[in-house]
Amino acid sequence: MGTVPEDLTRVPDLSSTGGLHTEEMVLNVGPQHPATHGVLRVLVSVDGERIVRAEPVIGYMHRGHEKLVEQRDFRQITNLLSRMDWLSGINNEIPASLAVERMLELEVPRRAQYLRVILAELNRITNHLMFTGSFGLELGATTPVMYAFRERELIQEALELVTGGRMHFGFIRPGGLKEDVPRGFVELARRGVRQLVAKIPDYENLLMGNEIFKQRTVGVGRLDPALALDHGVSGPILRACGIPYDIRKVDPYLVYDEFEFDTPLGAQGDSFDRFWVLVQEMKESARIVEQALDGLPEGSHIGAVPKRLTLPKGQIYCHAENPLGELGYYLVSDGGNKPYRLKIRTPSFSNISVAAHMLRGAFVPDMIAILGSMFFVVGDIDR
């Protein structure tokens, strides 16, 4: 230990703040930060505790999916698309197959359509449970994530039983599914969703009934509905603003119009509402799974699909309700067996593009509550 330099021991004279020098400071959050779920970087200018400007910097996980799919045929691209939003592979794969099926006018057996709905909703539940747990964790509550992962594991097991994978399923094929579901799946899936529905009140009491949680989230990070539309925000974040945009309802695909389910809507568009909508959506997904399991038709899991998949010349836009929002594929075919161009419109990209506006004027600790409730996956932003 040396001696402390004299100027560091000096106590500044704060009797008059007029002479105190203040300036804006740039705070670099990420790209490695626990609250960014991957490699998102946010450049934050702060004036004291107040955020003056925030600019998300993306691209640390850009893998060029849109280029890679141009080199692969319509069956192979499924496995690439599954890796964009790694929490909901099934939901990523569905609209790609829909695009091929609609262009070829392929008939998809009803059993395959029902199973797609079941798998998509189970996947939506595992995605939402992940964010249910992680949002609490980011706000300092370590218990909810343990509960969320307990329920998640049962549903994850059901998905694993069917697809053999836990993340990158590669299970949805143009015309139907890779395989039929094995024996025991229906019971396992039913057990999973029933346990989930029984335990949801626990999450609600533990988090949304908690005074600290409320103080951290109520009124924090309000998203103006007009701003949300302007940026193409979708999914639970848009619905938390009270806008009933759910593609399963607005532009039904598969057999979603045969099931009864509601679209939970928030009112304030704040972090609390976003989380509330997320949790309510799990109940609705569970309702859909139960109905689909009850009515699961017999038959084939895949329709008659030509061995060589060659699409006619043309363009099509196919979108579906990914757990995080609208996932759209704009497919351009030049008549070959590979996409000439596939524009991938991911929910996280549009959702996080509005973050700069939401962070402006917020306090630094609220940044975590805001980013945590934007429910994004970096692979889905960067593609």
Next chain:
Amino acid sequence: MATPPRSLRSWERVDPEEFSRRVAGKLGDAAASVDVRNGTIHVTLPAGDVVGAARVLKEDPELDCAYFNFLSAVDWEAEGFEVLVALHSLTYGNTVIAHVRLPAESPSMASLTALYGGANWHERECAEMFGIDFDGHPNLVKLYLPEDFEGYPLRRSFKLASRRYKAWPGAKDEEEAAAGGPLR
């Protein structure tokens, strides 16, 4: 900001054919063509009319395309670029995709950022990936790629780096083999 406007709380899906007639009527001569394919309305716009037409689509209460969905492009090589602007009307439940043809040499069109804030990132991505200039964009710097990256990766002429140095070994089917193997 407490409650969203009434019009956003309810929606009804207007038949796409009917909505396309409405779009054609409102855009008038600004649209070169309007047609419906697979339930989506496709509008062809001359490059000079994009902002004006988008303003009509957004602000006319009978169209109400306030939802900015995405913006991207397709490279048709010698035939130039086709920029896609996808807008959505939540009130009437229809998606309108505008197609704008730009020349292959120094493609450029007016930026939509003043009208739709969400166009900012989409135009930045489109600029770095295709080399399309968006006139009037406040900050047209690279979004995903490093600042010093050269080339436009999503152009058809841009080959994957791994394939540039080592060709893909095998043909997957007879047609590819006949054509001398694939370029993958």
